[in-house]
Structure formats: C-alpha cells, structure tokens
Amino acid sequence: MNLPVGNAAAQAAFAAALGGAKLHHAWLLAGPEGVGKAAFARAAARRVLARAGGLGGSPPGLAVPDDHPTARLMEAGSHPDFRVLARLPKDADKPDQDLARSITIAQVRTLQPMFATAPAMGPARVVLIDAIDDLERGGANALLKNLEEPPAGTLFLLVSHAPGRLLPTIRSRCRLLRFERLSDGEVATVLRGQLPEAEEDEIAALVAAADGAPGRALRFAGLDIAGLDAAIARIAESGDPGNAERVKLAKALAGKAAQARYEAFLDRVPAFIAGRAQTRSGPALKVALDAYAAAQDLAGAARGLSLDAQGTVFEMAGIIATLR
Structure with missing residues (x-):
C-alpha cells in the first residue's frame, strides 16, 4: 500500500496517538490545499479500521497490507464503517461536471442512521469530511452535536484548508494536526506516482507550478x-x-x-x-x-x-x- 508522501511529522504524531491508550475522537487536518491531507486521512482511516478488524503483525506507522480485508473494501468503496462527506455533483448524471457549492445539512443527516447502530466490522468507524470548509452553516451546527457527543467508536477526520474560518466550537472539539507544503523532491515523487507516463520535462514544469502542493500541480497535468x-x-x-x-x-x-x-x-x-x-x-x-x-x-x-x-x-x- 502506498502511504502519503511528505509531512512525516504529522504522520508520526497520528501514529503515536493511535498507539496510545485512547485516540481522540476528532482530528482537524489543517494546511494548504493540495498537500495531501485527504490522502493522509484515507490512510489513517484504513489503519484505524484495519486495527479494529484485526490487523496482525503490527506493521509500522499507518501501513496496512494491500491484501487485508479493510484495504480491499476501502479500495472498492464498500467498507460499511467508512463514510466520506464531500461536495456532490450538481447533476447526478454528470459526476465529472461542476460540484455543488457546499456540503449540505442533508448530507450530514445521512450519518444519523449509521450512528444509531454499532460498527459492522469491529469497534470503530471513521467519518471523513473533505473539506469541512465546504460545510454549510446548518450542516456545521448538525455536525457539532456529533462532535460534542461522539457516537461510540467513531473517529472524525476533518480536512480544512482554512481552519480559521470554521466555527470556534468545532475547532475546540478537535485535535489539530498541521500539514505543510512538500519539498520539490516530494512533489516530484507524488507526480511520478500519479502520472507514470509523463516525461521528465513535464514533471519538472509541474513541480515548478505546484508551489509545494502536488494536488495543485495535478490539475495542470497535460x-x-x-x-x-x-x-x-x-x-x-x-x-x-x-x-x-x-x-x-x-x-x-x-x-x-x-x-x-x-x-x-x-x-x-x-x-x-x-x-x-x-x-x-x-x-x-x-x-x-x-x-x-x-x-x-x-x-x-x-x-x-x-x-x-x-x-x-x-x-x-x-x-x-x-x-x-
């Protein structure tokens, strides 16, 4: 399994917390857009759910073997204890077109039936919101209730590009994990992995355009x-x-x-x-x-x-x- 590139300190901090007596129920992953916060969140979720489902061998950090049931289910987008909230396409029949302006309160409310039951495959479930900056005000208030009284076994991973704009009450319920821009070498590593057929001159141009954020550079590919x-x-x-x-x-x-x-x-x-x-x-x-x-x-x-x-x-x- 490929782990996120860069931000080793953030990865180590979460891994250390995961190995502690009790993992905080909500984490705010804050930093510039495109530096790998969502990729980290998925890797963290995979590790948490794999451990809950019986991860043998204690691999280091956030690693989960590719053949582990959790890894396979998450790759297929069918893990019952993992939910992602993100902006939806304006037209459901055209998923590659424009996205809605925000994550709605209706989307947040879809979590409630899941919270009313126990996790399906172990003692843990994970909710990833990418990005919480996109959550409309009503949705933020609805989510706050879950952060104040977290359902048993639930871990919230909240991606934010502008944490200062969030409700102070949401920030106060979360443990902050900061992400920084990547080095040019790290950006190039990400780009080569995502664009295996790209020539080196294109990789170099994309690295220059990335400003430390490979997600930004990938928008410019081709x-x-x-x-x-x-x-x-x-x-x-x-x-x-x-x-x-x-x-x-x-x-x-x-x-x-x-x-x-x-x-x-x-x-x-x-x-x-x-x-x-x-x-x-x-x-x-x-x-x-x-x-x-x-x-x-x-x-x-x-x-x-x-x-x-x-x-x-x-x-x-x-x-x-x-x-x-």
Missing part, C-alpha cells in the same frame, strides 16, 4: 504548463510592444476546448508575478506588487463574473507587460 509559463515570461521580458504575443496567447486560450488551459493561465500569472516580485526592490518592486494585485483582481473577476476569455487573457497579458 496542459503544457511549460508552454504557458514560457509565453508569460516572453511578454514580461519584452513588454510585447506590438501586442503580437498577447494577441496570439489570447486566441490560443479562447474557446471551450481551451477552458482548462485558460483556468491554468489565470492561476499561473499571479504566481509568476509573485516570483518576480521576490527578486526586486525599490520602484521595480512596487511595479510588481501593483501588477500582482491587478492580476489577482482580474483573475477573481474572470471566474466570478465569467468574463470573456479572449479579452481577459489580452488584459492579463497587458498587466504582465508592465513588469518589463
């Missing part, structure tokens, strides 16, 4: 991020006085077929400008900071208001050109 970054860099270095580069880029990123690359472009420009700002001082730094703020505002407006892609790319390229 989108020629290296090509996007090169186009952004050319505009920044030359200022694109004749607008040729920005026109070419705007046309390339327009249209439905280019939507994924367009979204990646909106992500990459602020990150690119931030990188340039780190190398500057004085008036040049102010130019970069102003460009960063403008790029962030435009990217936010483009997503929130569904601005025309071609016009947005052209305007964003103009912001990049001010860095020259």
Whole structure:
C-alpha cells in the first residue's frame, strides 16, 4: 500500500496517538490545499479500521497490507464503517461536471442512521469530511452535536484548508494536526506516482507550478504548463510592444476546448508575478506588487463574473507587460 508522501511529522504524531491508550475522537487536518491531507486521512482511516478488524503483525506507522480485508473494501468503496462527506455533483448524471457549492445539512443527516447502530466490522468507524470548509452553516451546527457527543467508536477526520474560518466550537472539539507544503523532491515523487507516463520535462514544469502542493500541480497535468509559463515570461521580458504575443496567447486560450488551459493561465500569472516580485526592490518592486494585485483582481473577476476569455487573457497579458 502506498502511504502519503511528505509531512512525516504529522504522520508520526497520528501514529503515536493511535498507539496510545485512547485516540481522540476528532482530528482537524489543517494546511494548504493540495498537500495531501485527504490522502493522509484515507490512510489513517484504513489503519484505524484495519486495527479494529484485526490487523496482525503490527506493521509500522499507518501501513496496512494491500491484501487485508479493510484495504480491499476501502479500495472498492464498500467498507460499511467508512463514510466520506464531500461536495456532490450538481447533476447526478454528470459526476465529472461542476460540484455543488457546499456540503449540505442533508448530507450530514445521512450519518444519523449509521450512528444509531454499532460498527459492522469491529469497534470503530471513521467519518471523513473533505473539506469541512465546504460545510454549510446548518450542516456545521448538525455536525457539532456529533462532535460534542461522539457516537461510540467513531473517529472524525476533518480536512480544512482554512481552519480559521470554521466555527470556534468545532475547532475546540478537535485535535489539530498541521500539514505543510512538500519539498520539490516530494512533489516530484507524488507526480511520478500519479502520472507514470509523463516525461521528465513535464514533471519538472509541474513541480515548478505546484508551489509545494502536488494536488495543485495535478490539475495542470497535460496542459503544457511549460508552454504557458514560457509565453508569460516572453511578454514580461519584452513588454510585447506590438501586442503580437498577447494577441496570439489570447486566441490560443479562447474557446471551450481551451477552458482548462485558460483556468491554468489565470492561476499561473499571479504566481509568476509573485516570483518576480521576490527578486526586486525599490520602484521595480512596487511595479510588481501593483501588477500582482491587478492580476489577482482580474483573475477573481474572470471566474466570478465569467468574463470573456479572449479579452481577459489580452488584459492579463497587458498587466504582465508592465513588469518589463
């Protein structure tokens, strides 16, 4: 079984607690998005449920043999004592399309029949919420009742990218486990495992785009991020006085077929400008900071208001050109 890469301290802390007299009933897994919190939560759940179901041999840390019944059931998505709450597709017939804005109170209430019975395969069950930041207010209040009076044998694993926004009463019921950004080497390891057919130059480009979060990089896979970054860099270095580069880029990123690359472009420009700002001082730094703020505002407006892609790319390229 592949264990999560990185955040060894968090893994060791949970493993130590698991080996103690009593495991806390609720854990808040907090850190940047895309650094492996959900992957850790699934590995932790697998270990807890395997131990409850009779894990022989005492493998180290969070390890569970692939042929263990718990591992097989979780791989199949059919373990009766493991439940995941996450945002659902807006259209049940199109699971790969847009997700709902939040995890609803109705989803939280689906847990109650399970809590009314004993765990099926041992003395433990696990509820994973990914991410609790997405839980609507009514759902948060409903969950709080379960955290205050946890059903027997139930472990809650709550993934959070922004724990400061959660209800203080929820945070106070949880033990905090912090996750950090991964090193470039760790990110590359994750990417090679997830993208076994990717060439090394694509892996290198994705590592550069990841900012320590392999989950973020995986969203860019197959989108020629290296090509996007090169186009952004050319505009920044030359200022694109004749607008040729920005026109070419705007046309390339327009249209439905280019939507994924367009979204990646909106992500990459602020990150690119931030990188340039780190190398500057004085008036040049102010130019970069102003460009960063403008790029962030435009990217936010483009997503929130569904601005025309071609016009947005052209305007964003103009912001990049001010860095020259």
